[in-house]
Amino acid sequence: MMSTPLIIQGGMGVGVSDWRLARAVSLEGELGVVSGTALNSVMVRRLQNGDPGGHVQRALSHFVDSTVASEILATYYVEGGIPTGARFKRSPVPSVSPTRTLQRLNIAAGFVEVWLAKEGHNGIVGINFLEKLQTSNLAATYGAMLAGVDYMLMGAGVPREIPGVLDRFVEHEDASIRIAVSGTPGTTEVFTTVSPREALNTIPKSSLKRPAFLAIISSSTLASHLVKKSTGSVEGFVIEGVLAGGHNAPPRGPMKLTDRGEPIYSHKDEADLAEIRALGLPFWLAGSYGSPEKLVQAIELGASGIQVGTAFAFCEESGVAPKLREAVIDRILHGDIVEGEAVFTDPHASPTGFPFKVVQLPGTQSERSVYEERPRKCDLGYLRQVAVRDDGAIVYLCASEPVEDYVRKGGKIEDTVDRKCLCNALLSNVGLAQTQEDGYVEQPLLTAGDDLVHVGQFLRPGQTSYRARDVLAHLKGQ
Numbered sequence: 001m002m003s004t005p006l007i008i009q010g011g012m013g014v015g016v017s018d019w020r021l022a023r024a025v026s027l028e029g030e031l032g033v034v035s036g037t038a039l040n041s042v043m044v045r046r047l048q049n050g051d052p053g054g055h056v057q058r059a060l061s062h063f064v065d066s067t068v069a070s071e072i073l074a075t076y077y078v079e080g081g082i083p084t085g086a087r088f089k090r091s092p093v094p095s096v097s098p099t100r101t102l103q104r105l106n107i108a109a110g111f112v113e114v115w116l117a118k119e120g121h122n123g124i125v126g127i128n129f130l131e132k133l134q135t136s137n138l139a140a141t142y143g144a145m146l147a148g149v150d151y152m153l154m155g156a157g158v159p160r161e162i163p164g165v166l167d168r169f170v171e172h173e174d175a176s177i178r179i180a181v182s183g184t185p186g187t188t189e190v191f192t193t194v195s196p197r198e199a200l201n202t203i204p205k206s207s208l209k210r211p212a213f214l215a216i217i218s219s220s221t222l223a224s225h226l227v228k229k230s231t232g233s234v235e236g237f238v239i240e241g242v243l244a245g246g247h248n249a250p251p252r253g254p255m256k257l258t259d260r261g262e263p264i265y266s267h268k269d270e271a272d273l274a275e276i277r278a279l280g281l282p283f284w285l286a287g288s289y290g291s292p293e294k295l296v297q298a299i300e301l302g303a304s305g306i307q308v309g310t311a312f313a314f315c316e317e318s319g320v321a322p323k324l325r326e327a328v329i330d331r332i333l334h335g336d337i338v339e340g341e342a343v344f345t346d347p348h349a350s351p352t353g354f355p356f357k358v359v360q361l362p363g364t365q366s367e368r369s370v371y372e373e374r375p376r377k378c379d380l381g382y383l384r385q386v387a388v389r390d391d392g393a394i395v396y397l398c399a400s401e402p403v404e405d406y407v408r409k410g411g412k413i414e415d416t417v418d419r420k421c422l423c424n425a426l427l428s429n430v431g432l433a434q435t436q437e438d439g440y441v442e443q444p445l446l447t448a449g450d451d452l453v454h455v456g457q458f459l460r461p462g463q464t465s466y467r468a469r470d471v472l473a474h475l476k477g478q
């Protein structure tokens with residue numbers, strides 16, 4: 001493996017860990033990670049905002065297939081940007097058999113984000129995916145590899161087949177994964193395939209670099225399963241505890257809630273580090289490890305270092321919309337970010353059914369009234385589950401879609417309660433909110449880990465913002 005980082009900046013959200021943040025961390029010698037989630041939507045909306053700075057266009061001018069780059073610009077680029085409040089033209093929604101157009105968009109989007117993060121330096125850059133987004137991940141992975149991505153990280157599932165996909169993409173070969181089908185296990189198996197040679201008119205003549213694969217997990221059982229059963233090599237693990245921002249693994253056994261309505265975890269939910277160490281692969285600890293003391297502790301426990309998200313999510317280079325970032329910092333400075341109250345581990349918000357950490361911030365969907373004002377709609381579809389009907393037809397369900405649609409397709413009504421549209425909210429978090437046909441403007445829903453209460457440690461006296469470099473220097477005790 002190439003140089004092993006001490007600090008991994010966690011892959012975050014839709015566009016929170018964008019190329020700017022990953023680049024800033026990478027330039028400091030640590031592992032900067034871009035989020036691979038919904039990159040096609042991020043790219044087409046940046047283009048429709050006029051591509052300030054010309055970054056997307058610059059990256060696309062280096063894309064191996066110039067016809068595809070031109071097609072994307074012709075379809076989505078708007079010089080000077082669309083008027084405020086106008087609707088964004090959307091990318092097609094993900095499906096198990098994506099059209100050539102969608103595959104090209106996903107490949108190009110993966111390429112653009114990693115290319116920009118790596119532009120003009122030799123630092124290491126990773127890309128992070130959620131395993132559940134099976135219908136989008138493959139093409140973006142190939143795109144990231146075209147840009148020379150050094151690490152790939154994947155969590156929120158069992159990414160057993162991904163290491164083999166990386167091996168196949170090295171030689172530009174077709175790669176497939178089996179899609180997890182919800183509902184009654186049937187006999188139908190569903191696969192999704194990406195064929196670089198079919199998707200693009202031109203591919204590089206030489207082989208690509210195979211990125212190191214790190215699985216994000218929370219149990220040693222899963223770690224050892226992945227080492228033994230993966231379709232290719234696993235280079236290490238990020239062990240993520242329940243205090244981490246974003247989605248958390250559900251507690252073992254039946255879900256029980258505290259009086260406040262948060263999942264109850266116990267020592268059974270902690271990974272067995274002795275078993276992880278015995279696997280002999282490097283690992284990083286995550287989930288409220290963002291302090292110099294916790295870094296030392298992680299090393300003492302045999303880790304190669306730590307993965308940190310929350311501290312980076314609110315730094316200047318993060319993709320979080322400045323007004324939201326400033327609102328959070330303002331609350332920190334006024335002592336309004338209180339342990340046990342500032343972040344709520346919501347067992348219902350995410351349509352995936354996984355607990356999702358929500359920052360309690362006025363004006364965002366953490367407020368019930370803001371959430372209830374939103375007319376339910378599913379127009380992005382990243383988190384849709386695939387199901388096979390009795391007649392063999394494939395249907396797509398999201399527990400946050402309009403209730404009647406979900407139930408008509410065979411979903412249970414009780415699964416729709418208090419579900420939030422993370423696709424639209426997360427794009428809103430990074431200033432790329434859609435204005436829907438009915439005039440509704442998608443509202444944000446911020447996530448952060450329990451470490452949010454400690455973010456003030458990175459602010460120097462009198463300052464109201466901090467940079468990624470400040471986080472790294474503080475963590476390393478410099």
Ligand SMILES: Cc1cc2nc3c(=O)[nH]c(=O)nc-3n(C[C@H](O)[C@H](O)[C@H](O)COP(=O)(O)O)c2cc1C
Pocket residue numbers: 009010011012013014016035037128129130154155156216240243244245246247286287288289290307308309310311313447448449450451
């Ligand atoms: C704003 C935010 C968004 C996140 N989004 C994702 C994500 O999309 N995928 C993922 O694997 N992890 C996600 N995470 C988890 C981070 O990658 C990282 O593991 C975690 O933040 C580490 O714990 P900490 O929050 O205590 O620093 C997110 C974390 C934050 C704070």
